[in-house]
Amino acid sequence: MPAxxxxxxxxxxxxxxxxxxxxxxxxxxxxxxxxxxxxxxxxAGIPGPVRESLGRMVLGPVSMGNLASSASxxxxxxxxxxxxxxxxxxxxxxxxxxxxxxxxxxxSAIPVTQNPVFPADPLPxxxxxxxxxxxxxxxxxxxxxxxxxxxxxxxxxxxxxAVSVASSLARPVTVAQVAETTGLAEAVVADIAAFLxxxxxxxxxxxxxxxxxxxxxxxxVWSQDDLMFHARSRTWQKGGSSExxxxxxxxxxxxxxxITAGPTFPLHRPDPAALKTNDPTLSSLLEEDHVCPExxxxxxxxxxxxxxxxxxxxxxxxxxxxxxxxxxxxASQRPYFSVACLYELEIYVAINRCAGLGRGIYxxxxxxxxxxxxxxxxxxxxGLLDLAMVGAGSHRRPSVLLTMxxxxxxIAWVLGSAAYATTLLHVxxxxxxxxxxxxxxxxxxxxxxxxxxxxxxxxxxLEWPAEVSVGECVLDFPGAG
Numbered sequence: 001m002p003a004x005x006x007x008x009x010x011x012x013x014x015x016x017x018x019x020x021x022x023x024x025x026x027x028x029x030x031x032x033x034x035x036x037x038x039x040x041x042x043x044a045g046i047p048g049p050v051r052e053s054l055g056r057m058v059l060g061p062v063s064m065g066n067l068a069s070s071a072s073x074x075x076x077x078x079x080x081x082x083x084x085x086x087x088x089x090x091x092x093x094x095x096x097x098x099x100x101x102x103x104x105x106x107x108s109a110i111p112v113t114q115n116p117v118f119p120a121d122p123l124p125x126x127x128x129x130x131x132x133x134x135x136x137x138x139x140x141x142x143x144x145x146x147x148x149x150x151x152x153x154x155x156x157x158x159x160x161x162a163v164s165v166a167s168s169l170a171r172p173v174t175v176a177q178v179a180e181t182t183g184l185a186e187a188v189v190a191d192i193a194a195f196l197x198x199x200x201x202x203x204x205x206x207x208x209x210x211x212x213x214x215x216x217x218x219x220x221v222w223s224q225d226d227l228m229f230h231a232r233s234r235t236w237q238k239g240g241s242s243e244x245x246x247x248x249x250x251x252x253x254x255x256x257x258x259i260t261a262g263p264t265f266p267l268h269r270p271d272p273a274a275l276k277t278n279d280p281t282l283s284s285l286l287e288e289d290h291v292c293p294e295x296x297x298x299x300x301x302x303x304x305x306x307x308x309x310x311x312x313x314x315x316x317x318x319x320x321x322x323x324x325x326x327x328x329x330x331a332s333q334r335p336y337f338s339v340a341c342l343y344e345l346e347i348y349v350a351i352n353r354c355a356g357l358g359r360g361i362y363x364x365x366x367x368x369x370x371x372x373x374x375x376x377x378x379x380x381x382x383g384l385l386d387l388a389m390v391g392a393g394s395h396r397r398p399s400v401l402l403t404m405x406x407x408x409x410x411i412a413w414v415l416g417s418a419a420y421a422t423t424l425l426h427v428x429x430x431x432x433x434x435x436x437x438x439x440x441x442x443x444x445x446x447x448x449x450x451x452x453x454x455x456x457x458x459x460x461x462l463e464w465p466a467e468v469s470v471g472e473c474v475l476d477f478p479g480a481g
Contacts, residue, residue, distance in 0.1 A: 010184075012191040014120075015061035015096035015105060022092045024054055032085075036092040038114045043085050050081045061096045061105055090116055095153070097195045099161070099188070106192065107162040109153035109199040116152035123194045128172040128205035132213060134224045135201045137166070149224075149231035150213075151200030165192045169202055172211075233421035253410040255318055255332050257346050257467075259363045262373040268306030269369060275311065279440050288439065295394040296477045302356025304441065305349070305400065306369070308475065311335065312437040313347055313430070315367045329414065334366065336433040338426050344410035345426055346467065348374070348460050350384045350401040361459060380459040387455070388474055391448030400475040401448075403456060404430060407467050427471040434473050444478040447471065 018024075023035040027042065032051055034041040046054075053067045067082070086093050091114040096105035109118065123129065135148040140156065146166055147154035157163045164182040175193055179186040196202035203211045213219060312335055321331040321341045331341035338344075347364040349371060351357050361381055362371040375381070385397040392398065404427055412419035431447050438445035449472075450456060456469040 010188050011100045012106075012188055013063055013098045013100055015063055015098055016057055016086070017059075017061040017094045017096065018054070018057045018089070019092045019094055019110065022058060022089075024058060026051075034089055034092070036089065038091045041088055043088060045081075046085065047078060047081055049078045050085060053078075053082055054085060061094070061098070061108070090118075093118075095195070095198075097162075097191060104158065106157075106159045107195065108156045108158065109195070110156065111153055112147075113152045118153070119198050121194065121198070123175060123190055123197065123204060125176070125190075126174055128174060128209050128211075129169060129193055129197065129202055130172045130205075130211065131166070131169045132201060132203050134213075134219075134222075134227055136224060136228065146196075146201050147228075148201045149227040153199040153201075155196060155199045155201055161188065162192055165189055166196065166202075169193075169196075172205065172209075229421070233418055252329060253407060253413055255330055255343070256315065256365065256367045257363070257407060259365065259372045259374065264365075264370045264372045265302075265357060265362075267309060267369050267371060268303040269310055270307045282436075285436050285439050290435075295389065295392055295396040295398050295474065297353075297396060298399065298477045299353035299355050300399050300443075300475065300477075302354060304443065305351075305354060305357065305371075305475075308434075308437060308441060308443065308445075309347070309349075309364055309366075310369060311440075312433050313364065313366050314369050315343075318367070323414065332367075336426075337429040339411075339422050340414055342411050342414060343426075344407045344423060345430060345470070346405045346407060348403040348405065350381055350388075350403065351399075352381070352385050352397050352401070353399040374461055375459060377459075383455060384459050387450045388448050388472060391450050391472070392446070392474055398474040398476050402434070402445075402473040402475060403460060403469055404471040404473070405460065405462060405467050406470045409466060423470060431471065431473060434475075438475060442478070443475060445473055445475050448474050 019037065021037050025033045025035065027033050030044065030046050030048075030051075032043045032046050032054065034043060034054075053062075056062050056067065064079070091111050094108050094110050095118050096108040098105045132148050132150060134150050135146060137144050137146050137157075139145070144157040144163055144166075145154055146157055155166075157166055161182070161184055164184065165178055168178045168181050173181075175190045176186060178184075178193065179189045182189065193202065197204050203213055205211050314334065316333045316335070318330065318332045320328045322328045323340055329340075332343050333341065334343055347366070349362045349364055351359055351362065357371070358373075359376075359378070359381060360373050361375040361384070363374050364371055382397070384401055384403070388401045389395070389397050406420075406423045406426075408419060408423075411423055415422055434445045450469075454464065456472075457464045460469065462468065
C-alpha cells in the first residue's frame with residue numbers, strides 16, 4: 001500500500017488501534033501493564049515513544065507514518081519495539097483500512113481470538129477470491145459486520161466501498177472483475193480484498209483456481225449456522241451479548257415462572273425416605289440396555305405423574321448462591337444439574353390418557369408441585385401429540401408428552417452470550433434424570449425430536465422469544481400394552 005499519493009488519486013492507508021476495552025497502566029520505569037479482554041500483559045523495556053504510540057492507539061486508529069513522524073530518536077528501533085508490543089497484544093489490536101480522503105476507515109478487523117495473526121500479503125492480480133461459505137453479514141452499530149466462525153477476526157464494513165467489494169464476492173471473481181462491477185479503482189479493490197482475506201472472511205484460490213475450503217471433508221459436515229453457534233456460544237465473545245440484559249434495569253428474573261390462568265391441581269408427593277429404600281441402584285439402572293420403546297394405549301395415573309415430576313424436577317429449596325467473583329442471586333435446588341443453580345427450564349405436560357387428570361396442556365410449578373391448565377383446546381393438544389407420535393416413530397399418540405422450555409432472561413442474566421448453549425446442556429441433564437426416574441418407577445421416558453416451527457410455542461402460549469421450547473420427552477409404559 002503506497003506511502004505517498006498524488007492529489008485526487010484514491011489510495012489506501014493502513015491504520016492500527018487498540019480495542020475499546022484495552023486499558024494501559026504505567027508500571028515501574030519503562031514497564032506498561034495492558035489490561036485486555038484476554039487478561040493482563042506486562043510489557044517491559046518499552047521506550048518512551050512506544051508508550052506514547054500505544055497511548056494514541058487506545059484513542060483510535062492511527063497510521064504508522066503519523067506515529068513515526070512524532071517519535072524522537074532511532075525510528076528503526078522504535079518501529080521494532082512497537083511491532084513487538086503489538087504482536088504481544090495481537091488479540092487486542094484492531095486493523096483498519098482507510099482511503100486518503102481523511103474520512104475515516106473503510107473497514108476494520110476486530111480480533112475474536114487471543115493470538116491472531118493478520119498477514120499483510122498482497123493478492124496476485126489474477127487470483128480468484130470469494131466469500132467463505134461460512135461468512136455471514138449483519139447490521140451492527142450503524143454499519144455491517146462480516147464474520148465467519150473460521151476467522152480470527154470479525155470485520156466491520158464502515159463505508160460503501162467496503163460493502164460494495166464484500167457483496168461482490170458471492171462467487172469466485174478476480175480483483176479486476178470486482179473493480180469493473182463496483183466502479184472502484186482496481187488498486188483500492190485489491191487492498192480491500194487482501195484485507196478481507198487476511199481477516200479470514202474471504203478465501204483466495206490456489207494456483208489451480210481451487211479453494212481449500214471446498215475440498216475439506218471435515219468442514220463438509222458443518223452448516224454455517226451450526227459452526228457459528230459452536231464458535232460463538234462456547235464463551236462470552238467480544239462484540240456479542242456478553243452484558244446480561246436484566247441487570248441493566250436491576251431486575252432479577254424470578255426463580256419460578258408464575259402462572260395465574262386456569263385451574264390448578266395439586267400433585268401426589270411421595271415419601272423421599274421410602275423411595276431411597278425401595279429404588280433400584282443407580283448401577284442397575286445405568287447397566288440396563290436402553291431400547292426404543294413402543295407407545296402403548298395404557299393410561300398413566302395422576303399419582304404416577306405426580307411422583308415422576310416430584311422425583312425428577314421439583315424445587316427442594318430456594319436460597320442465595322454466588323458465582324466466583326460475582327454478585328449473588330436467588331437460586332433453587334432441584335434433582336437435576338444446572339449451572340449456578342439458575343434452572344431456567346420450565347416443564348409443560350400435555351396429557352392424553354391419565355386417570356385423575358383431564359386431557360389438556362398443563363404447566364408444572366416445581367415449587368408448589370402443582371399442574372395448572374393453560375390450554376384445553378383439543379386441536380392444539382392433538383397437534384402436539386401427533387408431533388410426538390411422528391417423532392417416536394409410532395402410530396399411537398403417547399399418554400403424556402413433556403415439553404421443556406427455557407426462560408432466556410433467567411440464564412442470560414448471568415451467562416450472557418453463552419446462555420443458549422448452556423440451556424441445551426441443561427436439557428440433556430434433565431432428559432437423563434427423567435429417563436432414570438421413569439426406569440426406577442417401571443415407566444419409560446424417552447426424548448422425541450419435534451420439528452414444528454412455532455407450532456409448539458403457540459400451543460403452550462409462550463411469549464416468544466422470551467421463552468422458547470427446547471426439548472420434548474414422552475412418558476409412557478415400557479413395551480406394548
